[in-house]
Amino acid sequence: METPLIRLVNVHKRFGNKTVLRGISLDIMEGKTTAIIGKSGEGKSVLLKHIIGLMQPNGGEILYREKPIKEMSREETRVFRNKMSYMFQGCALFDSLNIFENIALPLKEGTQLSPSEIKKMVGERLRQLDLEGTENQYPSQISGGMMKRVAMARALVTNPELVLFDEPTTGLDPIRKNAVHSMIASYQKELGFTALVVSHEIPDIFHIAQNIIMLDEGQIVFSGSSEEIQTCETPVVRQFLRGEAGSMFID
Numbered sequence: 001m002e003t004p005l006i007r008l009v010n011v012h013k014r015f016g017n018k019t020v021l022r023g024i025s026l027d028i029m030e031g032k033t034t035a036i037i038g039k040s041g042e043g044k045s046v047l048l049k050h051i052i053g054l055m056q057p058n059g060g061e062i063l064y065r066e067k068p069i070k071e072m073s074r075e076e077t078r079v080f081r082n083k084m085s086y087m088f089q090g091c092a093l094f095d096s097l098n099i100f101e102n103i104a105l106p107l108k109e110g111t112q113l114s115p116s117e118i119k120k121m122v123g124e125r126l127r128q129l130d131l132e133g134t135e136n137q138y139p140s141q142i143s144g145g146m147m148k149r150v151a152m153a154r155a156l157v158t159n160p161e162l163v164l165f166d167e168p169t170t171g172l173d174p175i176r177k178n179a180v181h182s183m184i185a186s187y188q189k190e191l192g193f194t195a196l197v198v199s200h201e202i203p204d205i206f207h208i209a210q211n212i213i214m215l216d217e218g219q220i221v222f223s224g225s226s227e228e229i230q231t232c233e234t235p236v237v238r239q240f241l242r243g244e245a246g247s248m249f250i251d
């Protein structure tokens, strides 16, 4: 049987009196794109932050290739973190760094590569994402769509095993949204990473994700394929899909 890359087992998270995750168990399968959907404030970003290691659960555990991450040595944690990258909402580019420097940052900070090796790897991503010629520009000088591509180049420059995308299309027009989805799908295929995408783009996200997980009130109310969710009869799922996608998707 296939082993999941990441497994969450009965994960609970509270902030003060507020419980945000109530026993989340899920498997993230290698080489696939998994989408996490659900209403605002249901804990999707909190879930991503647990996988990255920015947050610790109050109960349950998170495993990487069946090894609990809380049992990892400092060196194992470092290696694990270097296999992951993320693209946050709003890109989070550094305004004081030019495009080349923004993309090179994870290589400079997380590896011992020489400047010439870094230049080669950044150059490859610049070419793949159609950003050649922008190296010396600053984030304030490029368009929103380009910024997303720079953020994507930065997320992919380390050849990560797992890439987490937190609402990667927020604030984009429909054409650029499609472009970002196509980029995720085509690079996922080409580079073979595992993708985890938090998204409100219903139904578009169903075209690029093989697995869908829906959170509601801190619990998983749906886990299955993008085909299965479209015929799911669970009322909370149908209501959500109808609300997000309107008449163009359901009924």
Ligand SMILES: Nc1ncnc2c1ncn2[C@@H]1O[C@H](COP(=O)(O)OP(=O)(O)OP(=O)(O)O)[C@@H](O)[C@H]1O
Pocket: 015, 020, 038, 039, 040, 041, 042, 043, 044, 045, 046, 047
């Ligand atoms: N560091 C924190 N301290 C206290 N509460 C937090 C913290 N981080 C998140 N929360 C709370 O956890 C809940 C879930 O937040 P989260 O950002 O995961 O929602 P989300 O599902 O990603 O929403 P959206 O779709 O709007 O991005 C919210 O009520 C939020 O206020």
